[in-house]
Amino acid sequence: MGQKVVLKPWSPKEVHKDQKKMKVKRKSERKTNRKIRKKEKKKKGKKKGKKRWERKARVKEPYLSGKSKIKEEKIKESLLVGPKEVRRVILAKKEPLFALLTNILLHASPCVGKLLKEFKDVFPEDIPHGLPPLRVIEHYIDFPLRASLLNRLAHRTNPEKAKNMETSQ
Known part of the structure; x- marks a missing residue:
């Protein structure tokens, strides 16, 4: 590790020659990758036909x-x-x-599945005793007494319903 390294600058000819070699190498790699992808597509097309x-x-x-x-x-x-x-x-x-699916895993790689199997005791199937059950949260607005209803375009209410709500308070 304690050795000194001295880099010698290349001449423009050497740089050009090296770039040509790299370009040819990249082209050949692309061609082989394309051939491999085409073969894989053909195999998939024969197996599946239509997408699932x-x-x-x-x-x-x-x-x-x-x-x-x-x-x-x-x-x-x-x-x-x-x-x-x-x-x-x-x-x-x-x-x-609309259907809301809460327990679906869409795209998990096989390595994630293997990892989850290793830690099966950490992720139990049922909810532990001390935790509350899964439930839907309902949002609502609790108006205080004597609160006036909003009459803006986004919050416009039916006048009859507004009178009923005000009298019920």
Whole structure:
């Protein structure tokens, strides 16, 4: 460790020659990686066919003339919904249905599973005796007596309901 190292600067020719070698090496690595990826895709395509969370569905679209056109489209069967899909449902004025899954692990690598198996005694299946059970928290506003109701655009209330609420206080 106590040795001195002296770096000798390269001439421009040597630098250029080294860069060419590195460029050729990178290209060959990319080609081999592409070939490997193509082979893997072919193997996956033969095994699965369709993706697990996608399927094709035939949808009839009505024309103005009364005839209908059959259109194939991909439908996602995933548990996750993106913002575009939520927006599409809202703009179509359809009633959105939501399910909240609390105990789902979407993308866990195998090493995480092995680690969890090692510490199975640390993560018990049931809740320990001293802890409260899982429950939903309900949020509400508790108005004090004689509090006036907000009448702004975001908080506007029905006048009849407001009178009933004020008289009940």
